[in-house]
Amino acid sequence: MSSSAAAAAPAAPILEVANLTQTYATAAGPLTVLDDVSFTVPAGGTLAIVGPSGSGKTTLLGLCAGLDRAHSGGVRIAGEALEKLDEDGRARVRNAEVGFVFQNFQLIPTLTALENVLVPLELRGERGRESDALALLERVGLAARADHYPVQLSGGEQQRVALARAFINDPKLLFCDEPTGNLDAANARTVTELIFGLNRERGTTLVLVTHDPELAARCDRTLRLRGGRMVDET
């Protein structure tokens, strides 16, 4: 937990995870990939989820972001229980409260950099925010590439566009899935600085899944998973 946040009044949790269990049916019988995981993240906090491959990190991130329904247990984002919402309801919550950064960037290949950044706003019907999007692209150093399509950008540049997109709707929560996993060292450093810099500037809560111990170390807390169970929290 952030010491500065703790020194002031304890912030209300923006993300609450309670007894989260996820089971998939397989030919060999039910397979539990997440087993009774509970934690909270206060507003403005940063949390790293680490663990070996197959430990359930991505499943946990997906459930936290409302990308899937849990077998049991619950997730609340800004007090709203995701399990009570249908897919469209969860989409609304994501659009209003959540930003995403993916390992493989996930830009829409058919949209320019600027258009990619604008998508979350356009989905909620907001108009005339091109200047905000350009300002964010400027912030990530890509204002000059606003009209370029993803295929015309390098991996590092694509991830910076993805960052601008993640922050355009001023999310309360930013989920990052191995954000530097596909980048070289120099680009990884740039992107990391941008993530934490923007996080500070905008007071966003950060939840990131990573294999990178250095990246995890920059977070307030680290949650360690193994075989679907929480084994450690520091």
Added chain:
Amino acid sequence: MSFAFILKTAARDARPSWRRLLFTAGSVVLGVAALVAVGSFGRNLQQELDSQARGLLGADLEVSVRGTPLPGAQAVLESLGGERSEEKAFASMLVFPGRDGAPDRSRLVTVRALDGAYPFYGDFVTEPAGARAALGAENNVVLEETLLRQFGVAVGDDVRLGQKTYRVSGALRQIPGESAAVALLSPRVLIGQAALEDAGLIGPGSIVRHKTYFKFPEGTDVEALVAANRERLREQRLGYDTVAERRQELGDALDNLNAFLALTGFVALFLGAVGVASSLQVYLRGKRATVAVLRCLGASGRTAFGVFLAQGAALGLGGSLVGAALGVGVQRLLPLLLADFLPVDVRVAVAWGEVARGVLIGVVLTLLFALLPLLAVRRISPLAALRAAVLDTGGRDPWRWFIGAGIAVAVTGFAIWQTGDWRLGLGFAGGLAAGLGLLAGLARAVVAITRRLKLASAPYVWRQGVANLHRPNNRTTLLVLALGTGTALLLTLFLTRATLLEQLRGVGAEGRPDLLFFDVQDDQVDGLRELLAREGTPVLAEAPIVTMRLQALRGVAVEDILRDPSSDIPSWTLRREYRSTFRDRLTDTETLVSGEWIPSVDDPDGIVPVSVEQGLATDLRIGLGDELLFDVQGVPVRTRVASLREVEWRRMSPNFFVVFPAGVLEPAPKFHVLASRADNGALSARVQQAVVADFPNISVIDLTLVIETLDRIFGKAELAVRFMAMFTLATGVVVLGGALASGRRQRIREIVLLRTLGATGRQLAGIQLVEYAVLGLLSAATGGLLAVGANVALAVWVFESAPSAPWTAFAVAVPTVTLISLVTGALAGRGVVNHPPLAILRRAGD
């Protein structure tokens, strides 16, 4: 690497994507089906013609003459020997007596008065069977079956021809060798020649076609007999037809019909092959990693190419085999669609040669098109296995040119094979290239317009949907091409038919005649004039007609020209009976092109200055000042060409090839033709009724009936062509479905991403809806534009009339094609919108 390795790897690699490949193969199914159906049907038809050859003529030889035979004709006919049967065919009005006080009704028909035992081979198809035999001496008639239906007449009822009443003894269904379509305008009525007496049907000036049918003893060489008597027949201006000639004429006509239908079907196959190439391109884009890994593991570029070539070949073969099976089924429908145009009943059987040919064409064309995207496989670097962004090696691939040339040769070769005429083949290939090129150009232009469209104020769903059409890797041009071609074909058919009908309606435009009375005798003119005035349909045009024959042309006897093998003057222009008129002025359907119009002459015995229709002058190879000698019913009349006229034949007015000045032909035996206008159907029927009652020998051509009939003929012909064109539209739909299916992975990725970013299901569905709706709209618009262009070109250069633009056609085509696009899009994109967003993490995470 062994061939076995290539096949095994191809099969293994295709395993996870077999559904997509199946969809891709579907693109060629309909094209091959069309070719097999038409080819197989054509073969059956030709076999039928061969087996019924003698029945097609009903005799060994048919000799005919239009108008009064020359005095020596009968002697020539008798000298040919064999058993003879005669027929006189002429136009007349058939009257259906009204029942229970209802007024009589009448209809222009072609009366065919028969004697003897014709047909000697085969029989007319009648209901009840054998009605032909009952024509004999009694006053029986056999009516075209459509007449019975149309006028509610039954066998046993009475009808009137001229001044005589006849009993309907049967319905005529088919005369072997004749197609029912020819009888639509003037239905056939069969009677015995003996029953013709006292009917007063044939008067002076009646155009009667005399036919004599011959049956010779078995073993007679009819061709040799005809060859030996050719000159004598020509001298008497007699035309002739043998079984072999009739078989040849029918075969040629049906070959043309077959080639036309096959080429229409080929457009569908071509479009399908383009669709295969496009789907394969997307498919192979996803196979870069596979190819790179194979290369890393030691496969040569050629082996990698071989693996995917094997898949392409399997696609072509699979699609073509399914298409062939479908074609064999579809073939059963063609005889039904073409029934009115076929001279014989066709038995449906599978023509295996045609099936093999369809499959071969399908495989070759698919492979040629598949090679275009396949070539790139050879150039994928093994480095691509390590870095996704590695560029493929080399610049432009010269093989693309070879394959392009191969496609051009294949298409042209097919068209020449099908039409048997290299000019037509080249024309088809050029037309196809021009049509598709134009459509692709239009599609690109429309895509460029959507890119520039300022939709800033439109909702996001609209902007995203429209934007999808011009984003990188879009296949809008292909899809517009796929749907647009079918739309263009169908709309062109529709517009052409509308233009032709509009042109006919223009014939009877306000104030112009729409009723033509012919065979009017000298002493009937005044009576008819009075009657028409009384009925409120006064005479608008009138012309006396004098029949004559051409005796000499520029001093050379017509017989000598007919005998001269080096003469290129069409023999009909020399043999025919000319029906000329005389007057002192031009009519409003004529324009003087050259020379001087001479209204009248004072000296009837001098050389008479005549005016000749321009087209006839060209055929006869004559010009101003040339001399023509006419035999006017036994009196030689010397004339010279004083002027040439252009005649608007389409107008319903008495029009003539040769017009004499006043002052020469007045004393000659003549009859008249009169024109008037009735304006509405009821009045027209009443006038015809009154005329037929008072003057039974006079025949009436009713423009409304002509238009109705031609509309029906167009409709029937269009049905068959439309059926083939439907294959093209359906192929377009399959190509659309295939393209959407092959782009499904990218589509899912986008949709899942939008879901993750907070898009609702409604928004996602909306984006797709807008995209496919706009796509359909663009296809209809581009197809429509092409159709309008084709129609204007046809109207201006072929039909020489103003193009018609029925907006209702667009009002139907646009929403229909849009709906087709929407439904196809919805079916191909089924489940995409509901893809769980979690998939987005699975691609990257654990």
